[in-house]
Amino acid sequence: METGGGGEDCCVKVAVHVRPLIADERAQGCKDCVTVIPGKPQVQIGTHSFTFDHVYGSTGSPSSAMFEECIASLVDGLFQGYNATVLAYGQTGSGKTYTMGTGFKDGCQTGIIPQVMNVLFKKIETLKHQTEFQLHVSFIEVCLLSSRILKEEVQDLLDPTCLNKPETANGHAGKVTVPGKPPIQIRETSNGVITLAGSTEVSVSSLKEMAACLEQGSLSRATGSTNMNNQSSRSHAIFTITLEQMRKLNPVFPGESSPNESMNEEYLCAKLHLVDLAGSERAKRTGSDGLRFKEGVHINKGLLALGNVISALGDDKKRKEGVHVPYRDSKLTRLLQDSLGGNSRTVMIACISPADINAEETLNTLKYANRARNIQNKPVVNRDPMSSEMIKMRQQLEYLQAELCARGGGSSSDEVQVLKERIAWLEAANEDLCRELHEYRGRCTIVDQRETDAQVCNSICFFWNFSVSPLLIS
Structure with missing residues (x-):
C-alpha cells in the first residue's frame, strides 16, 4: 500500500466534553468548578483559561452535536482514503467509555462508535453501485498480562480462544488464553505503517455483524470496581474499522473500453481507530490497594508515556530541533504512532468532571489536551501503488488531450x-x-x-x- 496524494499537514483537533455532576458527587456536596464561556469554545477552571476547537456539555454546545461537528468529517474522509483516529482521554469516571460507546451492550446506541457504524453503512448503501467495499474490524486492549506477571501486553478482544472469567476475590476481571497461542506483536512495515501481527480481524458485511463484534469485545474487556467507578476500565481499548474500496474510474475517452480492466480501477484502504483510554487516577481517591493499585500505577505509566509523546510533538521548538519522540516507551504510544504526528486525521475528546473534588485532575486533563492541539499530523491518501501510477498516467493523458484541443481549437x-x-x-x-x-x-x-x-x-x-x-x- 502506497501513501500519497493530496494530503496537507493538519493539527490534532481537540474537543472537551464536560459531563454533569453525578449523584455521588451531589451527595458529597460537590460544587461545579468548571466554567464554559457562552458562545466560545473556552473553558475556565480557577485562574486558568483554555481555548479548544469545541466544548460540549455544561453551558457549551449540546453533546448531541459532537458527532456531526467532530466525527462525521472523519468518516467522510475514510471513503477518500484517509486514516482517522478518535481518542478519548480523561480521569477515571469522567465518561470516556460512555462518550465513545465501547461499553456497547444489548444494542445500546449511546456513544460515538455506534453512530460511526450507522453512518458508515448508510454511506456504503448509497455508493455500493459504483464502488466495491470490504469491511474488517479488530478490537484490542492494552493491559496487564495477568495477576502474576505485571507486564503491559496487547490482548485480542475478538479472539474466540480467549475465555472470560468472572471477577476474582480482589475484583480483578481476568482472562485465560489457550496455551500455545503466540502473543500479539507490534510490527512496522517498510513504509512506516504500524500493524499488529496475530490479532483477529473479522470481515463484516452488515451493521448487525459489526455491532456483534463491538459487543463481544466490550464484554471481554478488563474492568474492575473502585471507589470512583463501579465499572472502571482497567485497559486502553482500540476498536479499528478498516475500509477497503475498489472504485471504477471513468475512461479517459468516452466509450473507451480498456483490455486491462485494472487500468480503470482505483484501490483505497483506510483505517479508523476509535480509542478509549483507561482513566488517569489517584490511589487516594480510588481507594485502590493490592493488584488494583498496581494496575493504576501501570495505567498512569502508559498515560505518562503518551503525555511525553504529546509534549515532544506539541512543542514547536522541540519539533524544529528534531527532538526524539519516545513512541517506543510503551505499547500504547507505539500503537498510536500514526495517530499522533503521523498519517491520520485525529480528534481528541478530553472528558472532564466539573466537581470541585476533581479540580486537580480536571486541570491536568485540560493541560494535557491543550498541548495536543499543537501536534501536526500528515494525513495522505492510502492508495495502491498500481492505482497511483495509473492515476498519474490518466492525468497526463487528460492534460495532453486538453493541450491538443487548445492548439487545434477543438478536435x-x-x-x-x-x-x-x-x-x-x-x-x-x-x-x-x-x-x-x-x-x-x-x-x-x-x-x-x-x-x-x-x-x-x-x-x-x-x-x-x-x-x-x-x-x-x-
Missing part, C-alpha cells in the same frame, strides 16, 4: 478516433516488444549458461595443461 470526432487508433497501435506494439524482450531474456539466460559452461571447461583445460601435463612429461 473533431475523426481526430479523436485517429488518436484512439494511434494509442491502440502503440499499446499493441508495446505488447509485442515486451514479448520479444521476454524471449530475448530467455535466450540470453541460455547463452549465459553455455558461456559459463565453456569457461568452466577452459578452466579445467588450463589447470590440466599447467598442472598435470608437466608431471606426465617428467
